[in-house]
Amino acid sequence: MTTQPKKKRIKKRYIILAAFLSIILALLIGCFYTLSKGISVQRFKVANIEFLGLYLKLDNKLTLTLDSIKIKKQESKTSLNIPKTIKWFQNSLVAISYFERIEVKNITLPDSTKASIFYDGKRYHLDFPRLQALFQIQQNPQNIYLKIQKLIAQDLKTQINGHIQYNIPHGKITFSLIAQNNNNLKRNQEKLIIKGDSNLKTLNISAFSTPFKDLKPYEEELQKIPTLHKWLIQKASFDSVRIKNLFFSAPLDENFVPRMLKSLYAEVDLENVALKLEPELAPITTPFLKVKFQNETLGFDLQNPLYEGIDLQGSSVELHNLTKPNLGVKTLVFLKSKNATLDQRIHRILQTYDIDFDVNQNDSVLDLDLKLSFLAKPDHHLDVEAQGVFQGQQTHLELFGMPIYAETLNVVLDLKPDARHIFINNTMAKLENPLIEGLINCDIDLLEKKLYGQIHPNSIKIQTKTDTQSPLDQIFILDSNDLSQFQIDVDFSHAPLITIPEFDLTLLLDDTKEIIIQNIAKLYPYSPLLKHLMITDGHTKIETKDFKNFLIKGEVSDLKYPIFDKTWKPIKTLGIQAKISDQSISLQSSDQSIAIDYQDHALKVIFQNKNFDLLALKNNKIPALSINSLQTQPQDSKSKDLQSTAPKDQSFSLYLESKNSAIRYQNFTIPTDEIITNIKDQKTTLDATYKNGILNLDLYDDVIRFRANNFSGNFINLIAGKELIQGGLFSGKGLYKNKILRADIEMQNTIFKNFATLQNIVALIDTIPSLIVFKKPGFSTEGYQVKHGRVVLELKDHYLGLKKIDLIGDTIDVSGGGIIDLDTQDLNVSLTISTIKGLSEVLSKIPIVGYLLLGKEGKISTSLILKGTLQNPRSEVTLAEDIISAPFKIIERIFIPD
Numbered sequence: 084m085t086t087q088p089k090k091k092r093i094k095k096r097y098i099i100l101a102a103f104l105s106i107i108l109a110l111l112i113g114c115f116y117t118l119s120k121g122i123s124v125q126r127f128k129v130a131n132i133e134f135l136g137l138y139l140k141l142d143n144k145l146t147l148t149l150d151s152i153k154i155k156k157q158e159s160k161t162s163l164n165i166p167k168t169i170k171w172f173q174n175s176l177v178a179i180s181y182f183e184r185i186e187v188k189n190i191t192l193p194d195s196t197k198a199s200i201f202y203d204g205k206r207y208h209l210d211f212p213r214l215q216a217l218f219q220i221q222q223n224p225q226n227i228y229l230k231i232q233k234l235i236a237q238d239l240k241t242q243i244n245g246h247i248q249y250n251i252p253h254g255k256i257t258f259s260l261i262a263q264n265n266n267n268l269k270r271n272q273e274k275l276i277i278k279g280d281s282n283l284k285t286l287n288i289s290a291f292s293t294p295f296k297d298l299k300p301y302e303e304e305l306q307k308i309p310t311l312h313k314w315l316i317q318k319a320s321f322d323s324v325r326i327k328n329l330f331f332s333a334p335l336d337e338n339f340v341p342r343m344l345k346s347l348y349a350e351v352d353l354e355n356v357a358l359k360l361e362p363e364l365a366p367i368t369t370p371f372l373k374v375k376f377q378n379e380t381l382g383f384d385l386q387n388p389l390y391e392g393i394d395l396q397g398s399s400v401e402l403h404n405l406t407k408p409n410l411g412v413k414t415l416v417f418l419k420s421k422n423a424t425l426d427q428r429i430h431r432i433l434q435t436y437d438i439d440f441d442v443n444q445n446d447s448v449l450d451l452d453l454k455l456s457f458l459a460k461p462d463h464h465l466d467v468e469a470q471g472v473f474q475g476q477q478t479h480l481e482l483f484g485m486p487i488y489a490e491t492l493n494v495v496l497d498l499k500p501d502a503r504h505i506f507i508n509n510t511m512a513k514l515e516n517p518l519i520e521g522l523i524n525c526d527i528d529l530l531e532k533k534l535y536g537q538i539h540p541n542s543i544k545i546q547t548k549t550d551t552q553s554p555l556d557q558i559f560i561l562d563s564n565d566l567s568q569f570q571i572d573v574d575f576s577h578a579p580l581i582t583i584p585e586f587d588l589t590l591l592l593d594d595t596k597e598i599i600i601q602n603i604a605k606l607y608p609y610s611p612l613l614k615h616l617m618i619t620d621g622h623t624k625i626e627t628k629d630f631k632n633f634l635i636k637g638e639v640s641d642l643k644y645p646i647f648d649k650t651w652k653p654i655k656t657l658g659i660q661a662k663i664s665d666q667s668i669s670l671q672s673s674d675q676s677i678a679i680d681y682q683d684h685a686l687k688v689i690f691q692n693k694n695f696d697l698l699a700l701k702n703n704k705i706p707a708l709s710i711n712s713l714q715t716q717p718q719d720s721k722s723k724d725l726q727s728t729a730p731k732d733q734s735f736s737l738y739l740e741s742k743n744s745a746i747r748y749q750n751f752t753i754p755t756d757e758i759i760t761n762i763k764d765q766k767t768t769l770d771a772t773y774k775n776g777i778l779n780l781d782l783y784d785d786v787i788r789f790r791a792n793n794f795s796g797n798f799i800n801l802i803a804g805k806e807l808i809q810g811g812l813f814s815g816k817g818l819y820k821n822k823i824l825r826a827d828i829e830m831q832n833t834i835f836k837n838f839a840t841l842q843n844i845v846a847l848i849d850t851i852p853s854l855i856v857f858k859k860p861g862f863s864t865e866g867y868q869v870k871h872g873r874v875v876l877e878l879k880d881h882y883l884g885l886k887k888i889d890l891i892g893d894t895i896d897v898s899g900g901g902i903i904d905l906d907t908q909d910l911n912v913s914l915t916i917s918t919i920k921g922l923s924e925v926l927s928k929i930p931i932v933g934y935l936l937l938g939k940e941g942k943i944s945t946s947l948i949l950k951g952t953l954q955n956p957r958s959e960v961t962l963a964e965d966i967i968s969a970p971f972k973i974i975e976r977i978f979i980p981d
Contacts, residue, residue, distance in 0.1 A: 131155045144183035156193035292326040322355040344406040349376040416455040423451035447478035469498040488513040503529035517545040517630040534573035547665045554615035561609040598625035617705040635661040645699035690741035697748040737762035787819035809834040824878040836866040881906040912949040
């Protein structure tokens with residue numbers, strides 16, 4: 084009963100299975116029949132993709148044709164998942180393997196550009212706006228192999244060939260690609276070889292290239308990296324470029340770019356390069372340039388570079404912060420050279436970056452080690468820094484227009500946006516005009532435009548002639564023994580202004596150099612000229628163009644010259660104007676009362692309204708007033724050689740002219756209208772006048788001869804300082820030799836008045852009755868009238884010897900001699916007083932005959948002895964035989980040489 088139903092149920096299942104299989108078979112036969120006839124669908128849409136004109140047919144394999152595909156823009160964005168993408172790619176390959184042919188004639192992309200796809204069962208043809216590709220894909224259980232026969236990237240103007248292999252079990256991709264230019268057949272040898280691998284988590288790439296003629300085909304893409312474009316396209320030109328090595332490794336995630344840049348290492352070789360730091364600068368040329376990117380730094384190493392003839396071996400360029408644009412790209416330029424010259428070539432580089440300083444090198448070479456730093460901030464502001472060293476030896480420079488010779492040179496640059504300094508350290512330098520030689524250390528502040536420094540002088544010489552021994556040519560002489568160091572400050576905001584506090588001196592280096600000396604006393608110890616002239620104090624302004632010719636204006640003070648004004652006040656302060664050149668010296672006082680000119684060993688001096696003191700002149704300590712000191716006397720052999728080649732007539736001469744002057748000697752003052760003095764060949768002549776009086780004086784070999792004529796009594800009174808003489812004319816002549824002055828003075832038609840000795844003699848006559856015969860109208864307290872007279876005198880040290888006194892008066896004659904001590908004014912003079920020829924009646928009246936003598940001519944005479952002092956003389960009558968006893972023996976002892 085139960086077995087029958089079970090059999091029925093089993094039978095029913097077989098019937099259902101048979102029916103299902105029949106249906107499936109029928110459907111398959113129907114589908115195959117339908118596909119063999121072909122299926123056509125005019126339009127359908129999947130998501131954001133619209134399909135038009137689809138035709139699917141089955142022969143041996145499927146054939147798919149699509150007239151058009153329109154892809155609309157999709158708002159939502161999805162991130163790329165590489166494993167899923169590869170899985171999708173694998174499944175797609177399985178599906179595509181059933182197709183014999185696939186053709187999509189027209190693909191409209193979201194940006195409205197057109198594309199097409201064609202697969203012929205072996206190769207894939209992709210034609211997109213920026214990409215055309217022809218490749219083959221092979222697959223087995225282990226690998227998927229993609230052979231790229233042609234891949235053209237239009238934007239890169241590049242064609243890529245090669246293969247990509249995916250190892251399915253290990254999930255690893257390896258590839259080897261060759262990229263080359265596709266627009267120029269002549270450049271088909273320019274290839275970039277790229278190799279790499281990936282485990283789908285990390286991408287590793289290495290690359291190298293054959294030489295490229297240039298990078299112009301890739302300029303548009305390089306513009307997307309401004310720094311590379313600037314240095315490889317704008318700044319550099321070259322014959323060829325080659326990527327020697329390139330490598331990076333980076334994770335395939337959101338950190339791909341920063342990790343790629345951090346690990347990126349690249350070496351690029353360029354040949355015959357001209358690298359311009361800036362468009363306006365001449366290029367740095369090098370036969371070989373290596374560009375290296377490592378540790379996020381782009382470096383340029385130059386081999387045997389030249390910049391306008393300067394060898395810059397060892398120079399390089401570095402670019403930093405390329406991966407950190409928020410910090411700004413920092414460019415470092417390292418300029419190194421063993422034969423650089425600090426001239427306009429180097430200055431043009433520095434001036435391009437607003438680095439300017441007035442230091443120029445004229446010859447020799449320097450060791451240059453300079454770093455220029457440029458930080459391009461995001462706000463487009465450029466910060467420029469420069470650090471470096473210039474070192475050299477035996478080189479000529481111009482420092483702020485001054486020619487300098489540097490035995491050793493060490494210049495350090497330290498230039499930053501907020502502080503710009505140039506340091507000159509331990510530099511042995513020599514300023515040639517004027518001559519300043521020493522060790523220099525200074526700090527030049529380019530922002531303040533000031534220099535602060537110290538000079539350790541070896542030698543400083545300012546002189547109008549080289550190799551001169553004359554103090555008149557030596558304005559300033561200093562060496563290390565005089566001063567160990569001194570401070571120097573320079574303000575070069577305009578024309579350089581040099582200040583030397585040690586000497587209270589400022590120097591303006593304009594077209595005309597201007598020197599201002601506030602205190603001559605600080606220069607005096609180091610100036611042979613000032614010492615020679617004994618100008619110890621004052622202030623002055625000096626102008627010069629070449630430090631050989633000087634124009635001087637100023638005031639000198641604390642003078643100790645034996646020169647006085649008309650009231651006999653010493654000239655202590657004097658305004659002066661002077662000119663000094665290698666040919667002459669001229670000086671004039673501001674009131675034009677003094678003029679001095681020195682030229683060709685000839686000195687001309689002119690005074691007006693000035694007085695002179697002979698004792699002050701004799702005792703003065705001023706070297707310039709010593710005749711011999713004015714003559715050039717070279718001492719060393721070099722100077723003698725120079726002298727031997729000089730003109731033979733090198734003797735010194737002096738012309739001195741003084742108008743309206745007075746000459747004082749002790750208590751005597753001699754007025755003059757004019758004095759003219761000439762000194763030449765150690766011979767001196769002097770001509771002096773006062774009204775009609777003329778004085779002539781000759782001096783040679785310590786012998787002085789003089790002649791004086793036509794001097795009036797008023798002249799004598801002026802010398803004496805009181806009225807001693809009334810009327811008359813005086814003349815004389817004399818000789819000074821062996822320190823003894825011998826003179827012969829003559830006079831005529833004069834009256835002696837106000838002599839203490841005359842008053843004393845007259846008083847004595849009044850007291851002795853026997854001398855009444857000498858009381859005459861021409862010989863009294865009113866004066867002594869002399870028709871003609873002669874006095875012979877000698878002067879040695881402080882002794883005045885009156886060897887002969889012979890005075891012939893209208894009524895009384897006086898003769899005699901004696902001696903006067905000028906220091907004590909002591910007198911010892913013997914006189915004989917004579918009156919008219921013999922009268923017998925007069926003789927009978929004389930009580931003491933012994934006091935009277937009767938001369939051969941019948942004159943009546945008596946003898947007197949004057950003693951005491953000039954101011955308080957004592958006279959007494961003496962016996963005739965004592966007339967010449969004492970005083971003349973004294974004269975003999977004093978004035979007759981041994």
